[in-house]
Amino acid sequence: MASRARTPAADGEPGDEVLAARAQNGDRAAFETLVRRFTPRLMRFLLSRAANRADAEDAVQQTFLQAYRGLAGFDVRRRLAPWLLAIAARELARLARRRPPSAVALDGVAVASDPPADPGPVGLWVAARARLNPETCAALWLRYGEDLAPGEIAAILGRSSVWVRVTLWRALRALRSDLADVPAARAALVGERP
């Protein structure tokens, strides 16, 4: 993957941190470019954790508002993506705290009021979403979908770096054992011929 974490510019566009530095100096267009660039990525991350799409969208909006207000304090020598993703995770958690408890029917069965949030995982991510809990799946996505380091993932998820490493190891082991049970999947994955 051309590293998503430091979005550079394959086609000559300035990198994230360059745009952030310009935005710090009052270049609103640079910040708008960052909004366009990061909105899909933030949505992808938040949709895997949010209860519904509306929450994810609200969290994205709050993330950029917070980022705009706090951009003066951002160190442009660091990477922008983990910073934005950390804000996004915090905003989603804040929205979840404000949300009233989900509707519960009289017989105690939760009423599904919203459609599932994330429409489209692909390939192994389908299995990961089905097999792993949301936080583990988020850690896996940040590691292999966003190419973030375990320390950066730990800061985003509010966990320790050791927790991230162990969780990733367990997630891979779980996926591996699931796939090993399906010879065709394993063959397709490692290129074996039956």
Added chain:
Amino acid sequence: MTARPSREFSADLVRQLRADARRMDLPAEPDLVARVLAALPRDGSAPQVATPTEPPRRSLRWVLPGVGLAAGLGAALLFRPAPAPPAAEPPTIQTAATPAPPWSVPAMDLPALVLSPMDQELADVAADLRGTLAVVANALPGPTIEVP
């Protein structure tokens, strides 16, 4: 082909995860982008507000008790009772007479000085025991026993 070792299988798994992540559709979300851009402040100034990692603000539920406590302390200081005027003469305390120092005891009273209260008590207990022993011994049949 034989099965590959699991470590290599894990590497393939990671590679496949990365490849699938690249293939995942990231829609441009134009409506959401427009909504975010519309929500941004339009004052044209560079963002100068606090960082998003600002500490949590104190909520009213903690501020009010703090204000109440401070007010209570202030009132207690303001309305504290005036200190009592010092007594004209401090009361005298009658204490038991202290024993005379050894150098003031006459030479004839030296044994009394040497016999401490503890020794006196032990001597009393020994005398009691002696009496009891004599009673018990003489209650038994046989010759009379002289207890010293």
